[in-house]
Amino acid sequence: MSTTLTNPVQLTDAELKLLQTLVYQECGMYFDERRTHFLRDRLQRRLKACQMDSFYSYYRLLTSREGKQELSSLLENLTVNETSFFRIRPQLELFQKVILEQILHRKQERRDWSIRVWSAGCSTGQEPYSLAILICDALAYYYLRNPLPFDMPTPKPLIPPPWKIEIVASDINYSALLAAQQGTYTEPHMEAVDYTCRLRYFDKVGDKYAIKPALRNLVQFDFHNLKTEFLPKHNDVIFCRNVMIYFDAPTQRKVLERIHAVMKPKSLLFVGHSENFTESKDLFRLRGKTIYERV
Numbered sequence: 009m010s011t012t013l014t015n016p017v018q019l020t021d022a023e024l025k026l027l028q029t030l031v032y033q034e035c036g037m038y039f040d041e042r043r044t045h046f047l048r049d050r051l052q053r054r055l056k057a058c059q060m061d062s063f064y065s066y067y068r069l070l071t072s073r074e075g076k077q078e079l080s081s082l083l084e085n086l087t088v089n090e091t092s093f094f095r096i097r098p099q100l101e102l103f104q105k106v107i108l109e110q111i112l113h114r115k116q117e118r119r120d121w122s123i124r125v126w127s128a129g130c131s132t133g134q135e136p137y138s139l140a141i142l143i144c145d146a147l148a149y150y151y152l153r154n155p156l157p158f159d160m161p162t163p164k165p166l167i168p169p170p171w172k173i174e175i176v177a178s179d180i181n182y183s184a185l186l187a188a189q190q191g192t193y194t195e196p197h198m199e200a201v202d203y204t205c206r207l208r209y210f211d212k213v214g215d216k217y218a219i220k221p222a223l224r225n226l227v228q229f230d231f232h233n234l235k236t237e238f239l240p241k242h243n244d245v246i247f248c249r250n251v252m253i254y255f256d257a258p259t260q261r262k263v264l265e266r267i268h269a270v271m272k273p274k275s276l277l278f279v280g281h282s283e284n285f286t287e288s289k290d291l292f293r294l295r296g297k298t299i300y301e302r303v
């Protein structure tokens with residue numbers, strides 16, 4: 009069965025359908041006619057990497073117990089991991105200047121000092137680290153105006169006591185999560201990061217920028233499949249941006265229901281620019297073009 013393959017192996021319509029359905033069932037990504045070319049290409053690559061010469065055998069491998077690792081590799085090859093620091097800046101500014109301010113104020117009144125934010129579909133980490141930076145800066149400024157009678161340890165921590173910030177970041181792509189956990193970025197990744205931010209939150213390591221350990225420790229990375237796994241609970245805010253765009257409508261609905269179930273009442277869901285979930289009125293009320301409030 010194992011050969012050195014030069015020509016692409018023929019992928020029949022029936023095999024394509026089997027594999028398309030498997031991918032859909034596993035992670036919700038739906039490859040319609042416009043995107044089957046991409047799916048075919050990635051399947052050919054994986055078949056070659058596995059040195060196999062039949063897509064049916066490959067399908068059998070993927071659905072076997074021994075094939076779990078290969079299934080992860082295939083999904084990693086199919087996900088689109090495009091991301092950047094401070095992506096959709098106006099939305100993040102609204103989050104920092106208005107939403108966070110409201111949350112901090114409301115929480116302080118209740119003497120509830122903990123905030124939990126979830127970056128669902130975090131890719132290589134730029135989104136959760138951007139959120140961590142925005143939260144640290146917002147909290148420092150809020151604390152300046154609303155100091156609390158607690159001893160401030162030295163050196164001064166990023167999060168002033170008694171506040172507790174938890175940022176959970178998850179993805180289905182292990183390689184992306186590994187890179188996120190490492191938190192090391194090259195100059196082109198840093199385009200949207202200004203120099204004050206670089207000075208405060210990054211160390212220069214060779215020609216790269218590494219997230220400072222104190223900031224990295226605020227983010228907890230975890231593998232999660234939005235379609236099937238148990239999701240992190242009790243979130244004050246969820247960012248799930250440019251993830252559901254690859255799902256079909258029934259999967260979007262299912263994932264929205266699951267997300268709704270792990271949100272606190274009136275908490276907010278931030279989505280990407282080209283995502284629209286206004287049909288799920290029973291779950292979410294629109295608060296801004298890309299911001300939904302849990303009903």
Ligand SMILES: C[S@@+](CC[C@H](N)C(=O)[O-])C[C@H]1O[C@@H](n2cnc3c(N)ncnc32)[C@H](O)[C@@H]1O
Binds near residue numbers: 087088095131249
């Ligand atoms: C285009 S990136 C978006 C990254 C980031 N949220 C942003 O907007 O910059 C989409 C991410 O969603 C992840 N993803 C796709 N399907 C997923 C699923 N079923 N469960 C969890 N993550 C998924 C992909 O691995 C990828 O890293």
